[in-house]
Amino acid sequence: MAPLMQRVLIIDPAPASVRLLSDLLRDIGPCQVWTAPDAGRGYALANQVNPHIIFVEQNAAVDGAAFTRKLRRSDLNCRKAPVIMVTSEATAATILGARDSGVHEFLRKPYTAKDLMRRLEAVTLRGRDWVEAVNYVGPDRRRFNSGDYTGPLKRGMDANETPEEGRILQALKILRAAITAIDIDPKQALRAMLTQAVELQAAAVAIKDANLKAAAARLHAKLTQASGRAVPKEELQTYLAELWTFAPGQDDGKDEGKGARAA
Numbered sequence: 362m363a364p365l366m367q368r369v370l371i372i373d374p375a376p377a378s379v380r381l382l383s384d385l386l387r388d389i390g391p392c393q394v395w396t397a398p399d400a401g402r403g404y405a406l407a408n409q410v411n412p413h414i415i416f417v418e419q420n421a422a423v424d425g426a427a428f429t430r431k432l433r434r435s436d437l438n439c440r441k442a443p444v445i446m447v448t449s450e451a452t453a454a455t456i457l458g459a460r461d462s463g464v465h466e467f468l469r470k471p472y473t474a475k476d477l478m479r480r481l482e483a484v485t486l487r488g489r490d491w492v493e494a495v496n497y498v499g500p501d502r503r504r505f506n507s508g509d510y511t512g513p514l515k516r517g518m519d520a521n522e523t524p525e526e527g528r529i530l531q532a533l534k535i536l537r538a539a540i541t542a543i544d545i546d547p548k549q550a551l552r553a554m555l556t557q558a559v560e561l562q563a564a565a566v567a568i569k570d571a572n573l574k575a576a577a578a579r580l581h582a583k584l585t586q587a588s589g590r591a592v593p594k595e596e597l598q599t600y601l602a603e604l605w606t607f608a609p610g611q612d613d614g615k616d617e618g619k620g621a622r623a624a
Contacts, residue, residue: 363390370407371394372418373423400425416446418447426446443465449470483506492531495553530609536553536557543597551584554597
């Protein structure tokens with residue numbers, strides 16, 4: 362766990378809370394800790410120090426959910442770093458907001474050293490798939506707050522599809538949402554599409570489907586050649602139409618938020 366928590370960023374306006382968390386972290390293992398009293402300075406520090414783990418407060422002074430959404434959609438090197446939200450405002454709305462902003466774990470105040478250790482173990486030792494969509498960017502939401510969860514899979518439907526079928530279905534759903542959003546959020550839409558092209562190629566290799574691999578590779582090559590420049594929507598539709606035929610079972614292509622490993 363130690364190599365994955367060498368650089369830690371804490372965003373919290375309360376000096377006493379920062380001191381307590383810093384001391385607990387150093388008791389757990391050797392690490393450098395940077396602190397910021399607000400989200401703006403926290404974001405600047407994140408860009409500067411490239412932290413392994415980020416703790417962000419959620420209260421009236423710091424909007425940890427907004428900070429996380431901004432981080433996830435940024436070009437910072439640490440955009441995928443585990444984020445642990447710390448708050449005493451543990452309402453259902455706050456918890457769901459944290460999950461949907463891209464937070465990895467939720468730590469409720471007051472907490473013990475054991476509570477902290479569980480969250481650190483969850484983000485360092487139990488990796489979660491990354492979801493690069495349009496409406497959501499962050500870790501697989503089905504495993505949110507896994508530091509508190511020790512049971513089996515959370516959804517009965519998890520057993521109804523193979524891992525690769527689920528991977529293909531999710532990639533296709535995100536592609537459908539991305540092409541719809543390309544005029545509204547072109548940067549994230551194209552980034553999501555590029556990521557899903559890679560996901561589909563990996564899934565195709567796993568199931569030994571040369572046709573799917575080739576179709577996904579053509580989309581990937583087209584997006585890569587664009588080098589961040591806008592690609593006409595109609596042109597992308599041609600590449601995507603080929604991919605729709607590879608959907609396992611019935612894929613209705615509806616709401617990305619429901620299909621993208623949401624809950």
